[in-house]
Amino acid sequence: MRAELVAVGTELLIGQIANTNARWISERLAELGIDVLHHQVVGDNADRIVSSIRLAASRSDVVIVTGGLGPTQDDITRPALAEAAGVALVRPPEIEDELRDRFRVRGREMPESNLAQADVPEPGRYIRPERGTAPGLVVSVGEATVYAVPGVPSEMREMMEVTVLPELSERVGPSALVSRTLRCYGLAESRIAELLDDLFHASANPSVAYLAGGGEVHVRLTAKAGTREEAAVVLGPLEERVRERLGDHVYGTDGDAMEVVVGRLLTDRALTLACAESLTGGGLGERITAVAGASSYFLGSAVTYAPAAKRSILHVSAQTLEGPGPVSRECAAEMAAGARRLFGADVALALTGAAGPEAHGGAEPGQVWIALNADGIEHQDGFRWPFDRELIRRFAELAALDVVRRHLLGLSLRG
Amino acid sequence: MRAELVAVGTELLIGQIANTNARWISERLAELGIDVLHHQVVGDNADRIVSSIRLAASRSDVVIVTGGLGPTQDDITRPALAEAAGVALVRPPEIEDELRDRFRVRGREMPESNLAQADVPEPGRYIRPERGTAPGLVVSVGEATVYAVPGVPSEMREMMEVTVLPELSERVGPSALVSRTLRCYGLAESRIAELLDDLFHASANPSVAYLAGGGEVHVRLTAKAGTREEAAVVLGPLEERVRERLGDHVYGTDGDAMEVVVGRLLTDRALTLACAESLTGGGLGERITAVAGASSYFLGSAVTYAPAAKRSILHVSAQTLEGPGPVSRECAAEMAAGARRLFGADVALALTGAAGPEAHGGAEPGQVWIALNADGIEHQDGFRWPFDRELIRRFAELAALDVVRRHLLGLSLRG
Numbered sequence: 001m002r003a004e005l006v007a008v009g010t011e012l013l014i015g016q017i018a019n020t021n022a023r024w025i026s027e028r029l030a031e032l033g034i035d036v037l038h039h040q041v042v043g044d045n046a047d048r049i050v051s052s053i054r055l056a057a058s059r060s061d062v063v064i065v066t067g068g069l070g071p072t073q074d075d076i077t078r079p080a081l082a083e084a085a086g087v088a089l090v091r092p093p094e095i096e097d098e099l100r101d102r103f104r105v106r107g108r109e110m111p112e113s114n115l116a117q118a119d120v121p122e123p124g125r126y127i128r129p130e131r132g133t134a135p136g137l138v139v140s141v142g143e144a145t146v147y148a149v150p151g152v153p154s155e156m157r158e159m160m161e162v163t164v165l166p167e168l169s170e171r172v173g174p175s176a177l178v179s180r181t182l183r184c185y186g187l188a189e190s191r192i193a194e195l196l197d198d199l200f201h202a203s204a205n206p207s208v209a210y211l212a213g214g215g216e217v218h219v220r221l222t223a224k225a226g227t228r229e230e231a232a233v234v235l236g237p238l239e240e241r242v243r244e245r246l247g248d249h250v251y252g253t254d255g256d257a258m259e260v261v262v263g264r265l266l267t268d269r270a271l272t273l274a275c276a277e278s279l280t281g282g283g284l285g286e287r288i289t290a291v292a293g294a295s296s297y298f299l300g301s302a303v304t305y306a307p308a309a310k311r312s313i314l315h316v317s318a319q320t321l322e323g324p325g326p327v328s329r330e331c332a333a334e335m336a337a338g339a340r341r342l343f344g345a346d347v348a349l350a351l352t353g354a355a356g357p358e359a360h361g362g363a364e365p366g367q368v369w370i371a372l373n374a375d376g377i378e379h380q381d382g383f384r385w386p387f388d389r390e391l392i393r394r395f396a397e398l399a400a401l402d403v404v405r406r407h408l409l410g411l412s413l414r415g
Numbered sequence: 416m417r418a419e420l421v422a423v424g425t426e427l428l429i430g431q432i433a434n435t436n437a438r439w440i441s442e443r444l445a446e447l448g449i450d451v452l453h454h455q456v457v458g459d460n461a462d463r464i465v466s467s468i469r470l471a472a473s474r475s476d477v478v479i480v481t482g483g484l485g486p487t488q489d490d491i492t493r494p495a496l497a498e499a500a501g502v503a504l505v506r507p508p509e510i511e512d513e514l515r516d517r518f519r520v521r522g523r524e525m526p527e528s529n530l531a532q533a534d535v536p537e538p539g540r541y542i543r544p545e546r547g548t549a550p551g552l553v554v555s556v557g558e559a560t561v562y563a564v565p566g567v568p569s570e571m572r573e574m575m576e577v578t579v580l581p582e583l584s585e586r587v588g589p590s591a592l593v594s595r596t597l598r599c600y601g602l603a604e605s606r607i608a609e610l611l612d613d614l615f616h617a618s619a620n621p622s623v624a625y626l627a628g629g630g631e632v633h634v635r636l637t638a639k640a641g642t643r644e645e646a647a648v649v650l651g652p653l654e655e656r657v658r659e660r661l662g663d664h665v666y667g668t669d670g671d672a673m674e675v676v677v678g679r680l681l682t683d684r685a686l687t688l689a690c691a692e693s694l695t696g697g698g699l700g701e702r703i704t705a706v707a708g709a710s711s712y713f714l715g716s717a718v719t720y721a722p723a724a725k726r727s728i729l730h731v732s733a734q735t736l737e738g739p740g741p742v743s744r745e746c747a748a749e750m751a752a753g754a755r756r757l758f759g760a761d762v763a764l765a766l767t768g769a770a771g772p773e774a775h776g777g778a779e780p781g782q783v784w785i786a787l788n789a790d791g792i793e794h795q796d797g798f799r800w801p802f803d804r805e806l807i808r809r810f811a812e813l814a815a816l817d818v819v820r821r822h823l824l825g826l827s828l829r830g
Contacts, residue, residue: 011626013451015442016635020433022456027430036428037463041437041454044624048452055470071605072625073615105801111605130803152628154806275697275718281704282690282697285718289696292772292804300724303690303700303716305709309758313715313728343724357707389707 001034001172004060006052008068008077009151010043021066021156028160032169033177033224034062044068049080057084057144062168067151069134071114077148078137082121085141089119095126095135102133127163129155136163178231180239182219183252185402189217195245199238206238215395216258219246248411251402258401259287265408266297266347273404274343275301276314276335278326279353279360279368284397299343304335307361314338327354327363329380332371340373347374347407351400355389365389368396372403372413379403379413416449416587419475421467423483423492424566425458436481436571443580448590448639449477459483464495472499472559477583479575482566484549486529492563493552497536500556504534510541510550517548542578544570551578590639593646595654597634598667600817604632610660614653621653630810631673634661663826666817673816674702680823681712681762688819689758690716691729691750693741694768694775694783699812714758719750722776729753742769742778744795747786755788762789762822766815770804780804783811787818787828794818794828 005022012019022039029036037060042052049068056063068077082089095118103110117134120126127136129150136159137148149159184192189212193200196219200208206223221238225231243250252261266273277284285301288294302313307326310316316326316334324330332350340348349372356365366386372379383399385392406413420437427434437454444451452475457467464483471478483492497504510533518525532549535541542551544565551574552563564574599607604627608615611634615623621638636653640646658665667676681688692699700716703709717728722741725731731741731749739745747765755763764787771780781801787794798814800807821828 007454010624011635012438013441013454014445014637015438015440016626018433018435018438019454023427023430023433025430026428030429036430037458037460038467039422039427039434039454039456043452045452052453070625070627071603072608073612074624102801106799108603111603111609113609114605154803158803277697277700279704280697280701281709281713282692282695282700282716282718285692285697285720286695286701286808289694289720289770290805292770294696295720295775298696299721300728301697301716301718301720302728303697303718305700305704305716306714306758309715312759313717313757342728343721344727355704360710390705393701 001062001168002060003029003034003036003062003064004056005036005039006056006063006065007039007041007151008044008049008065009041010074012041013043021151021153024153024157025064025066025160028165029168031177031179032165032172034168034172044074044076046076046080046083049077050084053081053084053141053146057141057146060144063141063144063146064164065146065148066156069117069136069148069150071111071117071133075116078116078119078121081137081139081146081148085121085124085139085146087121087123087139090122091115091118092120095120098128099133127159130158130162177222177224178228178235179220179222180235181254182221182239182242182246182250183256183258184217184219184246184249185215185251185258185398186249187217187246192217192219192246196242199241206234208238208242215398248406248409251405258398258405260291262401262404262408263288263291263294263297265405269408271346271408272297272299272343273347273349274299274339274345276339276348276350277301277303278305278310278335278351279355280351280393280397281305283393284349284351284400287397287401299345302339302342310335314342325363326361327352327367327369329369329371329382332369333373333378333380336371336373336378347372347404349400349404351396353392353396355392357389366392368392368399370396370400370403372407374407377407379407381414416477416583417475418444418449418451418477418479419471420451420454421471421478421480422454422456422566423459423464423480424456425489427456428458436566436568439568439572440479440481440575443575444583445592447580447584447587448592449583449587459489459491461491461495461498464492465499468496468499468556468561472556472561475559478556478559478561479579480561480563481571484532484551484563484565486526486532486548493531493534496552496554496561496563500536500539500554500561502536502538502554505537506530506533507535510535513543514548542574545573545577589641591641591643591646592637592639593643593650594635594637595650596669597636597654597657597661597665598671598673599632599634599661599664600630600666600673600813601664602632602661607632607634607661611657614656621649623653623657630813663821663824666820673813673820674706677816677819677823678703678706678709678712680820684823686761686823687712687714687758688762688764689714689754689760691754691763691765692716692718693720693725693750693766694770695766695808695811696720698808699764699766699815702812702816714760717754717757725750729757740778741776742767742782742784744784744786744797747784748788748793748795751786751788751793762787762819764815764819766811768807768811770807772804781807783807783814785811785815785818787822789822792822794822796829
């Protein structure tokens with residue numbers, strides 16, 4: 001099956017944003033074994049949108065149009081798509097009602113201009129949005145099926161995942177491509193590449209690929225076969241060998257982020273977790289609570305950004321704050337002990353450091369201390385990263401969560 | 416002048432990378448006042464590259480092709496461009512010598528396959544690379560001038576800056592594009608579009624555009640004129656009218672996020688801020704401390720995810736936790752009061768709610784309460800958003816920060 005992407009939006013043509021939607025959709029379609037042969041980007045201009053959709057429909061089985069479904073005057077994908085298909089737009093009362101309901105729930109009155117979002121090409125169908133308010137559309141243009149989804153990335157992804165990708169998956173039949181991502185922490189990408197060098201060069205099917213980012217490395221194993229079952233059989237032995245080589249640095253698979261894995265371990269052991277944070281400003285707790293259901297094991301986090309708060313809330317000693325300072329092994333250890341007491345938690349995790357760009361508490365930017373405090377264990381570990389503020393904060397959160405993971409699994413702790 | 420971008424590379428079509436080159440080039444061309452009407456992406460396939468270049472040349476004055484100029488078998492932009500132009504490729508000895516020299520200087524022998532990089536369409540000319548080894552090309556296809564530059568971003572930028580942009584700038588003559596983004600909170604995109612409807616339709620220059628996302632709306636005003644100064648003069652009166660219509664919903668300009676604006680207001684007034692959070696799990700503090708230098712006004716955040724922590728750390732009353740519950744106006748108010756005392760802050764901000772997907776504390780998913788506690792003021796506000804967990808948390812943070820902004824500016828508070 002051949003697919004083509006058409007992104008609508010002048011903001012793309014003037015370089016305000018990059019077309020990251022195209023990257024995400026292309027990756028998903030590749031996973032389904034669907035060939036994407038062209039991307040197009042076109043501005044908020046009716047004639048050019050119509051021409052672009054027609055061109056795409058003339059050479060592809062499926063066209064995915066992103067953007068231009070919003071409620072403002074420059075959102076004209078709906079009428080353009082109807083024109084490209086040579087059909088009329090109708091406004092089904094039930095969609096109109098649903099749009100009004102969405103505003104009512106939020107206690108806001110719907111501007112009349114919003115009603116254009118209820119327009120659907122006839123023949124054609126609409127895709128109900130779970131997030132946002134912009135319905136998507138499905139309509140035939142010539143031989144091709146054209147899907148129109150919102151340009152806001154979160155709304156686009158939701159609609160693709162819930163509706164478009166499942167429909168396409170059904171059309172292409174039992175897919176030939178099966179992937180498994182092994183998520184690794186604590187090994188550099190180059191070291192992983194060394195360890196897997198022979199497997200990397202061994203074959204194009206199954207294949208090995210690396211993607212590094214956010215402090216971790218994803219090793220992606222892909223197998224292609226007649227059916228998903230056959231592909232899985234090819235993938236199994238490769239996965240086993242990779243796991244042998246990378247050992248306990250493989251912390252999870254596919255979509256399981258570190259916070260999901262840690263949450264599962266805490267749940268299994270019926271343990272509670274509390275945090276004390278400084279340089280991350282709440283990012284550690286934010287990450288832990290990104291997992292739905294975190295309230296069953298996460299009690300809270302004392303974000304003590306000011307040294308005085310470390311003293312008054314966590315009872316870090318004056319001596320530590322003055323001596324080794326707020327960015328020190330000692331301070332991290334006392335913060336963890338303080339958080340465990342404060343929240344009455346089974347396990348407490350503390351993070352302190354200098355996120356930069358300036359030195360902080362006598363420590364150079366990039367210096368981070370992590371401390372764990374649990375029944376019978378006090379552990380600390382230090383890191384120094386030559387990154388920018390945001391990256392240092394993200395790396396610190398991940399490193400801290402990995403300490404909890406290793407502790408709960410009874411693995412050796414460095415530091 | 417109309418320009419079009421054609422990116423060549425299968426890695427873009429399988430979603431391995433995003434087309435960030437297109438964003439960068441588009442932004443540069445916009446600054447020169449050149450209209451970019453289409454982007455195309457095509458894989459490493461000769462026929463499709465030829466078709467894409469011909470299509471672009473048929474509707475544009477200038478086409479910029481990125482990628483496919485390297486030395487490997489899948490780099491085929493050179494012959495495809497010659498075919499699109501209907502001309503032959505020649506291999507001038509002086510370019511061959513120059514390529515060999517480049518390798519010699521680096522102490523490496525040149526693989527013979529590299530010689531294809533010396534090929535130049537005749538008639539046509541080549542662009543000498545300063546970095547990398549891939550020469551660029553300039554050739555006419557019909558009425559259009561087609562530039563081919565490398566796909567590696569650093570090599571592409573160098574060639575654009577040294578050669579292509581100066582040539583285009585000369586062709587378009589003095590002209591400039593000036594943009595100003597007004598960041599708005601508290602008005603739906605559709606409502607803003609209604610308020611600015613006449614300005615939106617008034618002229619193509621200066622122009623008005625909208626971009627919504629993350630709970631806020633950006634209104635982008637753009638003016639084109641002979642010089643930057645003239646463009647700024649055109650922009651001024653439009654900005655004034657837009658500001659009149661949108662009033663205090665305009666919270667900042669260009670790159671100033673809400674947390675930056677709030678940080679600046681706190682700094683100006685020499686006030687400190689502390690938070691109490693529940694549903695956001697630390698995300699509010701994380702956002703505030705994303706701004707470098709936040710330690711001068713931000714003291715910390717009590718992330719009390721568990722009801723018991725709200726009680727023991729923030730002293731929310733047992734009556735409130737049992738009666739209206741942890742997701743209530745009363746609880747938010749007591750959390751803010753507790754955080755102000757705990758941190759000794761001038762201003763305290765509290766957030767509690769049900770992020771979903773399940774109901775929490777007797778409240779439906781999407782129900783959020785915000786409370787502000789400052790010298791002589793206690794204010795609460797409630798929201799209900801029909802979004803998913805992540806979006807509800809991000810919207811809650813933004814809404815809470817806007818309450819602080821409005822308080823510090825002495826603006827009316829809703830709720």
